[in-house]
Amino acid sequence: MAATLELMEVSVTFGGVAALSRVDLAIEEGELLALIGPNGSGKTTLLNAVSGQVRLAAGQIWYAGRRIDHLPAYQRSRLGIGRAFQQVNLFPGLSVAENLRLPVAARLGLGWRVWREAGGYPEVNRAVDDLLREFGLQDKAGVAVGSLAHGEKRVLDVAVALALRPRLLLLDEPTAGMAVEEVPRIAELIRHVHEKTGITVVVIEHRIDVVKALAERIVVLYDGRVLAAGTPASIMADKKVQEVYLGGLYAQRD
Secondary structure, three states, X not given: OOEEEEEEEXXXXXXXXXXXXXXXXXXXXXXXXXXXXXXXXXXXXHHHHHHOXXXXXXXXXXXXXXXXXXXXXXXXXXXXXEEEOOOOOOOOOOXXXXXXXXXXXXXXXXXXXOOOOOOOOHHHHHHHHHHHHHOOOHHHOOOEHHHOOHHHHHHHHHHHHHHOOOOEEEEEOOOOOOOHHHHHHHHHHHHHHHHHHOOEXXXXXXXXXXXXXHOOEEEEEEOOEEEEXXXXXXXXXXXXXXXXXXXXXXXXXX
């Protein structure tokens, strides 16, 4: 199967300090891959490098057979790379439906006109209604985002990223700040989206139970390098990963 995303010898430095160091990574079409590792291991920097928020010090990034490391972030988005950040990136003064309407309109290539109401595009309205239903936000359509609960904002943030219909979705700590009882909803949502659309998903997640439930493959970063990669079972049993990250939590016992 062809790789949707490939990093070749990728390095990123900040003030002479290496955040990523010669990272090689290939992610296949339709794969759901989890990135884990200690704080400061380079996980978010890797997503930032792929989506265009940081420049490479060295190496190459290829997406869908095209080299993209020289492209600005907005061009990578247009090519089909979607991103949800660790901090939700929404318009708090707009309603839930309006936050969805903006990316849908952008995807359909519709420019707003001062003489036409934003809701006057039937194709946009249909797409927004579909998203509201799929993500269970129908009852919140007219509610200002600023008044939503944190978990609802997380759900909406993923919906906004998917409104552009990306081929590759990058999720940075989608359960961050969520109450324990809210976590299963967002995990099930990610699983549902992946199974329904078949898109490639890369997720950074610190909750190991979520990682084990979702990921087909796990990549462990440590000190800006790939420490290990494999199935959830193999990663949980890996002695190096146990030592630097899991702290013996999943060590096999005699």
